[in-house]
Amino acid sequence: MRPIPAFALTFSLAAFPAVAQDARQIERMMEGRQGLMTLMAHELGKLGGMAKEEMPYDEAVAGKAAANLAALASVISPELFPQGSGEGEAEGSEALPAIWEQPDDFVTKINGMQEAAATMQAAAGTDLAALQAAMRDVGAGCGSCHETYRQKD
Amino acid sequence: MRRILTVGLALLLVAGAAGLWLTRPVTSDPATLAGLTGDAGRGERVFWAGGCASCHAARDARGEARLVLSGGLRLTTDFGTFVAPNISPDPTHGIGAWSLEDLDSALRHGTSPEGQHYYPSFPYTSYAHATPQDVADLRAFLDTLPPSDRPNEPHELGFPYNQRMLLGGWKLLAGGPSWIVEGDLSTAEERGRYLVEGLGHCGECHTARNALGLRDTGRWLAGGPNPEGRGTIPNITPARLDWSEGDIAEYLSSGFTPEYDSAGGQMADVVRNTGQLPDEDRRAIAAYLKKVPGIE
The missing domain is CATH 1.10.760 (Cytochrome Bc1 Complex; Chain D, domain 2)
Structure with a gap:
């Protein structure tokens, strides 16, 4: 037996766990980012209910929801969008290739969203009018990424 | 024979002139301004x-x-x-x-x-x-x-x-x-109609077009293919859009849906405009959308 095929075999076998590890990592990061979005929507539901005046304004509830929202927002980063986790590559992904084509802009928009969440945190416990105004900032922050980086239905 | 030709040519000229006149670019009447x-x-x-x-x-x-x-x-x-x-x-x-x-x-x-x-x-x-x-x-x-x-x-x-x-x-x-939507409308619904059918030009995307690019007004606001590429434009008639008026107004203000997903695609940009309007205008749009005939 010649040594070269054995050498190649060793290499190809060694590659399998790496591929499996990447797939697992992609799955974990997708669960993470999608879970974060769900939790942000949950906190926004309380803030939005008050903004729409469907629920009475309660500064303690609003302040807590906004603090949670800001904390969740701060976890969003390009780390949650590993290569291979885009739409068409990973099942259930709506992440568009533009995320990886223009990473600097992606980060700028994430930063903008985090700033809007911080604005909400400062405003929510103040009064209803401040909360309503901050709701537009947060919406614009979320929308700026979804406009460019999320697959439209 | 020559007479028929002459009459035929004259008719053709008249028809051509009428066509040109009918399709001429119309300008503003200074009296209205x-x-x-x-x-x-x-x-x-x-x-x-x-x-x-x-x-x-x-x-x-x-x-x-x-x-x-x-x-x-x-x-x-x-x-x-x-x-x-x-x-x-x-x-x-x-x-x-x-x-x-x-x-x-x-x-x-x-x-x-x-x-x-x-x-x-x-x-x-x-x-x-x-x-x-x-x-x-x-x-x-x-x-x-x-x-x-x-x-x-x-x-x-x-x-x-x-x-x-x-x-x-x-x-x-x-x-x-x-106007597409007619009949008894409240002041707010009329304002909403002016904003949706007029200035806001919502029907330009939310109403499908035929091969000549003419809108199918019989399916007013019932959605269709995205004229600017992939995806579809949603049906926003009451048959499909079951949001409350408050939900619609909030969406046009912050871009948040009732589930707190956010507007994406071209609509994110539309919200950058509607978010600048007074709340009464967003509520007027919502009131009007409830008066649009529901189309599946």
């Missing part, structure tokens, strides 16, 4: 309701930059690529030298100061509903914006779409401004 004074403050509301910045500002412009109406946005459609022009107050490259009649002819009749037809990528079939006072107010507001010296670029269209004269026929088929 006589004595009007524009108010820039009210004009800003017209500006956001009309969504002017969505095409005439740079696509990635945010905040104050959305008031620089330098044009340049490329709309890729089945008919070719349309390039939005500079409508800043620059006298050479923008529309600073236009009279109020010029702006009115453009917005409500789709006719340029040179007497040419505009392409309906500029939604004048909707803007035709604009009141003369709103046109005057809009003019006053546009005059306050920063000038831009970006030169205009021609549209990129193949034959026959590059023949502007044919647009006269298209305009004839599209018909004049008439």
Whole structure:
């Protein structure tokens, strides 16, 4: 037996766990980012209910929801969008290739969203009018990424 | 035989002349604008309701930059690529030298100061509903914006779409401004109709078009393919859009759906306009949408 095929075999076998590890990592990061979005929507539901005046304004509830929202927002980063986790590559992904084509802009928009969440945190416990105004900032922050980086239905 | 030929030729000439006359570019009647004074403050509301910045500002412009109406946005459609022009107050490259009649002819009749037809990528079939006072107010507001010296670029269209004269026929088929939703409407519903069917030109995307690019008004706001590429534009008639009026108003303010997902695609940009309107206008739009016939 010649040594070269054995050498190649060793290499190809060694590659399998790496591929499996990447797939697992992609799955974990997708669960993470999608879970974060769900939790942000949950906190926004309380803030939005008050903004729409469907629920009475309660500064303690609003302040807590906004603090949670800001904390969740701060976890969003390009780390949650590993290569291979885009739409068409990973099942259930709506992440568009533009995320990886223009990473600097992606980060700028994430930063903008985090700033809007911080604005909400400062405003929510103040009064209803401040909360309503901050709701537009947060919406614009979320929308700026979804406009460019999320697959439209 | 010669007599028949002569009569035939004469009839052809008459028909041709009638056709040319019927499809001629119509301009504003100066009498409708006589004595009007524009108010820039009210004009800003017209500006956001009309969504002017969505095409005439740079696509990635945010905040104050959305008031620089330098044009340049490329709309890729089945008919070719349309390039939005500079409508800043620059006298050479923008529309600073236009009279109020010029702006009115453009917005409500789709006719340029040179007497040419505009392409309906500029939604004048909707803007035709604009009141003369709103046109005057809009003019006053546009005059306050920063000038831009970006030169205009021609549209990129193949034959026959590059023949502007044919647009006269298209305009004839599209018909004049008439309200789609009629009947007993409250003051708010009427305001909503003006904003949706008129200035907001919602039907330009939310109503499907036929091969000639004419809207199927029998399926008003029932959605259809995205004229600008992939995906679909949703049906927003009450048959499909079951949001409360408060939900619709909130969506037009912050972009949040009732589940707190956010607007994406082109609608994210529309919300950048509607978010600038007074809340009563967003509520008027919501009230009107509840009066639209439900279509599955």
